[in-house]
Amino acid sequence: MRSESEMSNNSTNQQNNYPQPYPPQFADDEIDLRELWHAVWSRKWSIVLITALVMSVALVYALNQKNYYKAQVVLASAQGEGKSAGLAAQFGGLASLAGINIGGGGASDTGTAIAILQSRKFGERFIQENNLKPVLFADSWDKNKQAWIAKSPSVLASIKNIVSPASNEATPGYQRESLAPNEPSLWNAYKRFKGIVSVAEDKKSGFITLSVEFIDPVLAAKWATQMVKDINAQMKEQSLTEAQRSNAYLEQQLKKTSLAEVKQSIYQMMEANIKTMMLANTSEDVVFKTIDPAVVPEEKSKPKRALIMAVAMVLGLMLGIFWALIRNVINKEPDGLKE
Structure with a gap:
């Protein structure tokens, strides 16, 4: 028979083996969803406000x-890459010795044209030729007086001029742009123009999409169409110039050589240049062929x-x-x- 003291000790040990409840100091750390709901519901009108x-x-x-409208032009490459690559494979060595690029050895004309479209030089030229400054900076242009409006500088601009004043000293070898009073610079015009024009190429299909997003849907469609014409015209002029310069060089080399095989190769390269000039003169779509022309958009693209x-x-x-x-x-x- 066990004594009462031993039984009480055993019962005490059994109680000690059971999990003890959380200490009081940690009991309030549990999240009470009812309390959270009550806190939110009791202040529902403040939340609504x-x-x-x-x-x-x-x-x-x-x-x-302001509402912006996006006009898009879908383009395809108008280059005969297979013929160019075959010519490069046949006469690439001779052409490289002569310093002539007959295609197929580097970036295609399509890639070059896309790079030109995205370049600062093309953008600034497009702005100047189409006189886009008054359109891009319509809030600073007085149509009646045909003059730029003088605006007081903002607080942020004033602080910036105080902290880092602009230097009026001309950089050696750099000619500043001649501007009318209060006229924005071509640099700022291109920054704004760059924000409304984008060029995207689908790597799978090879199609190029030129997009112009502007507050005037008619101008957006007009600019998209005009940019395609300008890049084709520029690439046409470049192609003709290169072909003529190439032929002039080949004619000089033809007079210096007496090898029949070399002469035959030179004649064939000259023939390829003549074909290039003929194609450039008979077609407007030198590098880009329009698949889906730009139309005046009727639905805004932003803001949503x-x-x-x-x-x-x-x-x-x-x-x-x-x-x-x-x-x-x-x-x-x-x-x-x-x-």
Whole structure:
């Protein structure tokens, strides 16, 4: 028979083996969903007010944004890459010795044309030839007086001039652009023009899409069409110049050599240059062929006001709930002060 003391000790040991409840200091760390819901629901009108305030600001912003329209041109390469590659394989060595590029040995004319379209030189030339400054900076141009409007500098611009004043000293070898009073520079015009023009190439199909996004849909379509004409004209002129220079060099080399095989190769290269000049003179689509021409868009591309309002509503709700939870923590009495 066990004594009562031994039985009491055994019962005490068994109780000690059972999991003990969390200490009181950690019991309040558990998340009480009912408490969170009560904190949010008790301040529901404040959350609604914050959400409405954020949506009102977003609505004012969305309504003040101008509508932009995107005109697109779908292009395809007009180059005969197979014939060019075959010619390069046959006479590539001789042409390289003569310093002549007959194609197929590097970047194609299509890749070169895309790079030119995206270049600063082409953009600035397009702006100057079409007199786009008054259109790009319409808020600074007075149509009636045909003059630029003088604007007072913003606070940020004034601070910037104080911190780092612009130097009026001309850089040696650099000629500054001649500007009318208050006229924006060509540099700033290109920065704005670059933001409305984009060129994308589909690597699988090989099609190129030229997009112009502007507040005037008619001008957007007009500029997209004109840019394709300009790049074809520029590549045509470049192709003719290179072919003529190549033939002039080949004629000189023809007079210096007496080998029949070399003469035959030179004649064939000259024939290829003549064909290039004939194709360039008989076709306007030298490098790009228009598959889908630009049309005046009827639907705006941006701003997406419905999306702006949806994001504003979600953001307003999140801010309102966050504020309600913070207020609940601040107003909650510390446990140590409870009686």
